Amino acid sequence: MLQARIRKAFAARAESAGFSLDVELRAAAGVTVLFGPSGAGKTMVLDSIAGFVRPDEGRILLDDAILFDGPAQVHLNPQQRNCGYVFQNYALFPHMTLRQNLQFAAERRPRLERHRRVNEMLDRFHLAEAAARRPHEVSGGQRQRCSIARALIGEPKLLLLDEPAQGLDAPLRSELYQTLREVRSAFGTPVLLVTHDLDECFELGEEMIVLQEGRIVQTGSPREILDRPANLDVARLLGSFNLLSGEIRTLDPGRNSSRLRIGEFEIDGPYFPGRLKGDRVTVCVRPEQLAAFPRNGRPSPNQVPVALERVVEKPQYVRLEFTGGIAVNLPRAEYERQRETAEWVVQFPASGIRAL
Amino acid sequence: MAIDWFPLWLSLRVAVISTLIALAGGLWIAYILANRDFRGKSVADAAVTLPLVLPPTVLGYYLLVLLGRSSPLGKLWEKVFGSPLVFTWKAAVVAALFHSLPLLVKSSRAAFESIDRSFERAARTLGASEWKLFWRVTLPLARRSILAAAALAFARSLGEFGATLMIAGNIPGRTQTVAVAIYDALEYGNSTLALVLVLVISAIALAILTLTTRLEEH
Numbered sequence: 001m002l003q004a005r006i007r008k009a010f011a012a013r014a015e016s017a018g019f020s021l022d023v024e025l026r027a028a029a030g031v032t033v034l035f036g037p038s039g040a041g042k043t044m045v046l047d048s049i050a051g052f053v054r055p056d057e058g059r060i061l062l063d064d065a066i067l068f069d070g071p072a073q074v075h076l077n078p079q080q081r082n083c084g085y086v087f088q089n090y091a092l093f094p095h096m097t098l099r100q101n102l103q104f105a106a107e108r109r110p111r112l113e114r115h116r117r118v119n120e121m122l123d124r125f126h127l128a129e130a131a132a133r134r135p136h137e138v139s140g141g142q143r144q145r146c147s148i149a150r151a152l153i154g155e156p157k158l159l160l161l162d163e164p165a166q167g168l169d170a171p172l173r174s175e176l177y178q179t180l181r182e183v184r185s186a187f188g189t190p191v192l193l194v195t196h197d198l199d200e201c202f203e204l205g206e207e208m209i210v211l212q213e214g215r216i217v218q219t220g221s222p223r224e225i226l227d228r229p230a231n232l233d234v235a236r237l238l239g240s241f242n243l244l245s246g247e248i249r250t251l252d253p254g255r256n257s258s259r260l261r262i263g264e265f266e267i268d269g270p271y272f273p274g275r276l277k278g279d280r281v282t283v284c285v286r287p288e289q290l291a292a293f294p295r296n297g298r299p300s301p302n303q304v305p306v307a308l309e310r311v312v313e314k315p316q317y318v319r320l321e322f323t324g325g326i327a328v329n330l331p332r333a334e335y336e337r338q339r340e341t342a343e344w345v346v347q348f349p350a351s352g353i354r355a356l
Numbered sequence: 357m358a359i360d361w362f363p364l365w366l367s368l369r370v371a372v373i374s375t376l377i378a379l380a381g382g383l384w385i386a387y388i389l390a391n392r393d394f395r396g397k398s399v400a401d402a403a404v405t406l407p408l409v410l411p412p413t414v415l416g417y418y419l420l421v422l423l424g425r426s427s428p429l430g431k432l433w434e435k436v437f438g439s440p441l442v443f444t445w446k447a448a449v450v451a452a453l454f455h456s457l458p459l460l461v462k463s464s465r466a467a468f469e470s471i472d473r474s475f476e477r478a479a480r481t482l483g484a485s486e487w488k489l490f491w492r493v494t495l496p497l498a499r500r501s502i503l504a505a506a507a508l509a510f511a512r513s514l515g516e517f518g519a520t521l522m523i524a525g526n527i528p529g530r531t532q533t534v535a536v537a538i539y540d541a542l543e544y545g546n547s548t549l550a551l552v553l554v555l556v557i558s559a560i561a562l563a564i565l566t567l568t569t570r571l572e573e574h
Contacts, residue, residue: 078480
């Protein structure tokens, strides 16, 4: 279990604006994903935990070991921290074979164990055939598995991964996810993974930490965060939301309902605790929560008449973009049936709408 | 005409020894300059580079003052080894060393700095001591550039003239290196000897340059 409170400030310079990191996080067994846009400070967090960067203040605890303690002037060097680190470029030593790379890492284990341990890892990560080759002579997948095996061979207390799927093609990416799922079930080492890819959070993460501009803006399971983004920034970061500006017309806590005005239309929504009548809010709803179909007479409650502006073909679905900035995702087949439609209505759900 | 090959052998011996010493000392200086931040780093860097830009006679003058028989260092040497340092072939090694060290430090530092930092970081997270990191990761990765730098340092040592003349002198059969011998031969009208030595030295230099280019290409 990792518990970290990290503060670090960088003064503004001519070539760069100032930046300050101030986070408090924990990572238990399983995969914790550190999610955020580039420049949010994700790698800085990882480097502080690994010991490459010294925070200004804070405290980093890994199980019962103190890795860093600002007031007590404790700052262990990376060698003493027992954190496995998988680098974006894998950082396999190019002048050593895959086996030698593992042996290098196994040297901190008792002499008698080393050989067996190296063979065990080569087998487990399907590297036995490539063991005698150097990193540039093996496939991308083998390099990837070798770098994970090398990080794990010393039985670290924590595994850190810095954007491991960055720049990988789709097959290699799913191979990586498979490997990491195996690691999760076989090793029980807590994993802290940095990414700016939402799919990756869902593939791997039990716990997700959203980082923005050096601050943690939300934590929770990926599902929770996608269903209930804490604020507009998080919703924007996650992408793909319909973010519509609106106004609260009525609020009824007794019937758990409200009326919202969006553009020229009004729809029913749930009760929004902590909001007042007349508040201007951003209505946040995911494209797959909406339905779109041909207009048929008078719109029913919560249906909004709209005009189609653009159709975007996606691999798994079709995205319809309507007036007023409303987007709806439809399955292909359903869109094909209705593609001649001239006048559309969009159906809002009564629950599941968020006001941010 | 019998050609006296002694100056050539002496020069080769001086160059080999000074290159080895430059490697042993220069690699550490380069490693520290590449990896550590300390106060006065730029001054240290300039001081190491200085012999590269100073006239050889100025360097010779400094060495003479520093190592001469009346200087503290010169006296210490005489006490320990029983004979003076200046005007022996060992003084030629010192002159060659000061001329080749800057080259070696500059090139190896560049070689160390061009290594991707993630290799060193990876080694550290894998528990490697700084010592193990240097010998097993950094040095092997910089190997080619360092060998190329050593070859250049060797060639530079082989041709050292000014400072050698000043602190080792021109004693035929004892301290006369090949560069000094060529000058001497021309002065005394022995142009055949000069030509032979010039051709041999040029051939060696050419071979070394070819070797360094090959090393750096890979």
